[in-house]
Amino acid sequence: MVATVSDLTPREQASEILLKVENVELRFGGVCALRDVGFEIRKGQIFSIIGPNGAGKSSMLNCINGFYHPTSGTLTYKGRPRKHMRPYVTASQGIARTFQNIALFKGMSTLDNIMTGRHLKTKASLLENAFWFGRARREELEHRRFCEEIIDFLNLQHVRKTPVGTLPYGLQKRVELGRALAAEPELLLLDEPMAGMNLEEKQDMARFILDVNDEYGTTICLIEHDIGVVMDLSDRIVVLDHGEKIGEGTPREVSNDPKVIEAYLGVQEQESA
Numbered sequence: 210m211v212a213t214v215s216d217l218t219p220r221e222q223a224s225e226i227l228l229k230v231e232n233v234e235l236r237f238g239g240v241c242a243l244r245d246v247g248f249e250i251r252k253g254q255i256f257s258i259i260g261p262n263g264a265g266k267s268s269m270l271n272c273i274n275g276f277y278h279p280t281s282g283t284l285t286y287k288g289r290p291r292k293h294m295r296p297y298v299t300a301s302q303g304i305a306r307t308f309q310n311i312a313l314f315k316g317m318s319t320l321d322n323i324m325t326g327r328h329l330k331t332k333a334s335l336l337e338n339a340f341w342f343g344r345a346r347r348e349e350l351e352h353r354r355f356c357e358e359i360i361d362f363l364n365l366q367h368v369r370k371t372p373v374g375t376l377p378y379g380l381q382k383r384v385e386l387g388r389a390l391a392a393e394p395e396l397l398l399l400d401e402p403m404a405g406m407n408l409e410e411k412q413d414m415a416r417f418i419l420d421v422n423d424e425y426g427t428t429i430c431l432i433e434h435d436i437g438v439v440m441d442l443s444d445r446i447v448v449l450d451h452g453e454k455i456g457e458g459t460p461r462e463v464s465n466d467p468k469v470i471e472a473y474l475g476v477q478e479q480e481s482a
């Protein structure tokens with residue numbers, strides 16, 4: 210199926226390509242999760258991937274952060290094509306992500322969970338860390354200061370010492386965002402950050418995503434089923450269906466694309482009616 214791809218706005222053209230996905234195919238035995246998928250994410254964009262259940266959205270994020278390896282095709286990040294890259298390598302190159310299902314240490318506090326996002330920034334040796342002297346001590350104080358800034362930024366001060374397992378769902382999702390931000394990502398992958406949230410929690414999360422993009426300059430790749438949120442937040446959207454790209458463009462272009470309406474948006478409307 211040939212997807213409609215619209216022109217970029219002048220602002221998008223002016224910013225460089227951070228991630229280029231070309232002809233990516235991903236197979237699990239007989240299941241083709243992604244087939245010939247391609248798109249570009251430019252620096253500073255909020256880029257969304259949408260589509261029905263099983264369309265291949267999470268598989269795409271998993272390819273970007275190195276959790277899955279495409280069967281064929283290329284991913285080029287910051288100008289360098291890469292193959293078979295492990296998640297810790299992609300993380301060290303500035304790609305962070307949150308998960309569809311919350312993946313936090315439930316018994317640990319908000320601050321300690323966010324601190325775990327700093328571990329790739331640690332340079333002190335095992336010995337220095339074991340005895341907490343010299344570089345280890347200095348680093349931990351710097352990391353703590355950085356994480357406290359994130360806590361302020363995300364309005365989590367009132368729960369900074371609370372074990373995250375006792376927090377309401379919306380706040381846990383916010384802590385997960387904080388942990389991803391602690392890694393100072395250039396590209397932040399958000400897998401359904403609003404799933405299971407009430408309206409107020411969604412509005413808060415949408416505001417934080419915009420603030421992260423605006424204040425930290427972080428490029429964001431978002432998967433989200435709430436179409437209203439996607440249309441409000443995104444600079445550009447790619448639409449997948451059965452592993453194939455069926456549309457791409459601005460929110461307005463995508464929402465007027467007959468193929469996208471037939472495969473996804475029309476169904477969404479019927480479901481919410």
Ligand SMILES: Nc1ncnc2c1ncn2[C@@H]1O[C@H](COP(=O)(O)OP(=O)(O)OP(=O)(O)O)[C@@H](O)[C@H]1O
Nearest residue numbers: 237240241242260261262263264265266267268269
């Ligand atoms: N590890 C895996 N092993 C086998 N099949 C997989 C695996 N991961 C994904 N798939 C299959 O790939 C296809 C795409 O799944 P994926 O989770 O990427 O879709 P999705 O668009 O994220 O769906 P949802 O919106 O429901 O999360 C599905 O058919 C799924 O069953």
